[in-house]
Amino acid sequence: MISIHQFKKYYxxxxxxxxxSLTFPSxxxxxxxKNGSGKTTFFKALAxxxxxxxxxxxxxxxxxxxxVAYRRQVSYGEAEPLYPEFLTARDLIHFVGxxxxxxxxxxxxxxxRLDMHTFYRHPCxxxxxxxxxxxxxxxxxxxSPSVIMLDEPLxxxxxxxVGMMYDTIRHYHQQGVTFLLSSHQDFDFSAxxxxxxxxxxxxxxxxxx
Amino acid sequence: MVTEFYRKNTGFFFVLFGFGLGVLxxxxxxxxxxxxxxxxxxxxxxxxxxxxxxxxxxxxxxQALSEKQNQFLYQFFLxxxxxxxxxxxxxxxxxxxxxxxxxxxxxxxxxxxxxxLSVGICLxxxxxxxxxxxxRYARQLTxxxxxxRLLAWLAVLSYRLKKPQVSLFLFKVxxxxxxxxxxxxxxxxxxxxxxxxxxxxxxxxxxxxxxxLTLAGLANVVLVYYFHYFENVDLxxxxxxxxRLRQRFLRHMLTLSCLLLPEMFLFGQYFHAHFHILxxxxxxxxxxxxxxxxxxxxxxxxxKVEILVRRVFxxxxxxxxxxxxxxxIGALVLLNGGLAYFIYLRFYYxxxxxxxxxxxxx
Numbered sequence: 001m002i003s004i005h006q007f008k009k010y011y012x013x014x015x016x017x018x019x020x021s022l023t024f025p026s027x028x029x030x031x032x033x034k035n036g037s038g039k040t041t042f043f044k045a046l047a048x049x050x051x052x053x054x055x056x057x058x059x060x061x062x063x064x065x066x067x068v069a070y071r072r073q074v075s076y077g078e079a080e081p082l083y084p085e086f087l088t089a090r091d092l093i094h095f096v097g098x099x100x101x102x103x104x105x106x107x108x109x110x111x112x113r114l115d116m117h118t119f120y121r122h123p124c125x126x127x128x129x130x131x132x133x134x135x136x137x138x139x140x141x142x143x144s145p146s147v148i149m150l151d152e153p154l155x156x157x158x159x160x161x162v163g164m165m166y167d168t169i170r171h172y173h174q175q176g177v178t179f180l181l182s183s184h185q186d187f188d189f190s191a192x193x194x195x196x197x198x199x200x201x202x203x204x205x206x207x208x209x
Numbered sequence: 210m211v212t213e214f215y216r217k218n219t220g221f222f223f224v225l226f227g228f229g230l231g232v233l234x235x236x237x238x239x240x241x242x243x244x245x246x247x248x249x250x251x252x253x254x255x256x257x258x259x260x261x262x263x264x265x266x267x268x269x270x271x272q273a274l275s276e277k278q279n280q281f282l283y284q285f286f287l288x289x290x291x292x293x294x295x296x297x298x299x300x301x302x303x304x305x306x307x308x309x310x311x312x313x314x315x316x317x318x319x320x321x322x323x324x325x326l327s328v329g330i331c332l333x334x335x336x337x338x339x340x341x342x343x344x345r346y347a348r349q350l351t352x353x354x355x356x357x358r359l360l361a362w363l364a365v366l367s368y369r370l371k372k373p374q375v376s377l378f379l380f381k382v383x384x385x386x387x388x389x390x391x392x393x394x395x396x397x398x399x400x401x402x403x404x405x406x407x408x409x410x411x412x413x414x415x416x417x418x419x420x421x422l423t424l425a426g427l428a429n430v431v432l433v434y435y436f437h438y439f440e441n442v443d444l445x446x447x448x449x450x451x452x453r454l455r456q457r458f459l460r461h462m463l464t465l466s467c468l469l470l471p472e473m474f475l476f477g478q479y480f481h482a483h484f485h486i487l488x489x490x491x492x493x494x495x496x497x498x499x500x501x502x503x504x505x506x507x508x509x510x511x512x513k514v515e516i517l518v519r520r521v522f523x524x525x526x527x528x529x530x531x532x533x534x535x536x537x538i539g540a541l542v543l544l545n546g547g548l549a550y551f552i553y554l555r556f557y558y559x560x561x562x563x564x565x566x567x568x569x570x571x
Contacts, residue, residue, distance in 0.1 A: 083444075
């Protein structure tokens with residue numbers, strides 16, 4: 001369970017998010033919002049990528065005080081990932097996998113699932129946006145996280161990969177992983193057992209269903 | 210292309226003009242030029258420096274042309290031939306302006322002193338460099354996307370080998386900052402070489418060597434800046450990884466050590482006969498601790514590279530006085546290293562790369 005208290009995020013002097021209190025129980029949650037509403041900023045702050053004022057906790061682990069333990073439990077997949085163009089998917093998967101103590105078996109399984117073998121050893125500079133997206137999704141699933149945040153997980157990937165994505169999310173969810181998903185598109189509700197929907201609007205986040 | 214060149218190299222020009230107009234006086238420039246028109250070896254030495262600058266300008270333009278946001282510039286290929294050539298010449302002349310001014314002064318004084326061969330060499334140099342630059346830009350527009358041999362070789366290496374974490378920025382340097390790396394190492398190498406010669410001739414005290422080593426470390430400031438940028442932008446995902454701060458610090462320290470290997474090698478090479486092994490080690494650690502301090506300092510707040518260069522210039526003055534008044538180098542290493550580690554622990558997670566707009570700055 002992720003709990004958020006007195007969360008405020010500024011860019012320069014501009015307040016972009018102000019969340020007095022919010023809780024995400026276990027399950028799959030959909031975070032909706034227009035472009036520029038602050039979804040990505042919110043995810044990045046929760047992932048420990050951006051500083052903010054206030055407190056974010058996963059159970060008793062604080063993103064600020066138990067930085068390592070918290071990050072072992074919380075993963076993030078970017079909406080429009082960009083990686084150094086000279087690195088290969090293999091380099092990045094091993095770099096992230098080693099830090100998250102992922103097994104070689106898990107790495108291979110995820111590469112298989114998202115059908116990345118053809119470009120696995122090629123530099124990221126040669127990838128299409130869909131290939132980059134698949135790589136970011138694989139990186140987010142590595143290790144043993146209990147929360148995975150996927151920012152716009154369905155954009156730029158083809159229909160076949162979307163199907164595999166739904167399968168992978170369901171598979172990990174059955175093992176107890178909580179998902180925060182942001183998307184402009186509607187999810188296939190029959191494919192994913194969505195728990196709640198939240199709306200990012202007017203610099204805050206509220207539950208809509 | 211021209212404005213961007215000067216904007217992105219503000220730090221470089223700050224140092225260049227600081228030295229050229231602040232340290233060297235008019236009369237000294239005059240004597241350098243007079244000496245150059247009478248000595249072909251000195252003129253050759255100047256031509257070498259101008260050529261390094263030429264490489265910098267050409268590399269910048271080629272790099273800018275290969276960036277995605279500038280792809281629209283390839284439409285320029287469709288313009289009439291004369292128009293294209295005039296455009297390339299204009300870009301080259303404007304980027305090469307600081308050198309043109311200097312060569313203009315040499316030509317002027319050469320004519321006054323009737324050193325016609327020196328004048329001819331300068332004019333030929335201008336013609337040849339112009340041709341090289343224009344030909345290179347024309348080829349880039351005609352054959353876009355062609356990889357250099359080094360990049361092709363790196364791609365083969367990438368396919369076959371997994372890159373160790375410590376080497377990631379070194380690959381970035383080989384990929385995007387080759388020239389900066391080369392110029393930095395030439396500058397710091399030259400400095401150590403000159404001090405080594407002085408040391409042998411005059412028996413100077415160790416403070417001179419340590420100050421030269423400090424300058425060699427500080428000369429890496431732009432590379433350190435790019436390393437910090439690389440870690441926080443290109444590899445921003447690593448902030449989400451479950452790594453202890455001391456692990457991260459150690460990894461960054463190892464990368465900086467690799468980056469500083471040329472200086473460390475040259476220092477060992479030139480001074481191993483004069484210094485005890487412990488003094489050599491102290492020198493290595495001094496260079497490393499300076500780079501670490503600059504690296505950690507960048508976590509306090511987002512700053513532009515030109516501002517960093519100015520602050521490092523002030524730091525250089527501070528080091529100068531500390532070394533001059535005999536502060537033990539070991540103490541300086543501990544001070545730098547300790548401060549770097551403290552800043553790193555304090556600011557690593559709270560840092561956010563955010564360059565304010567001009568309006569916000571005002």
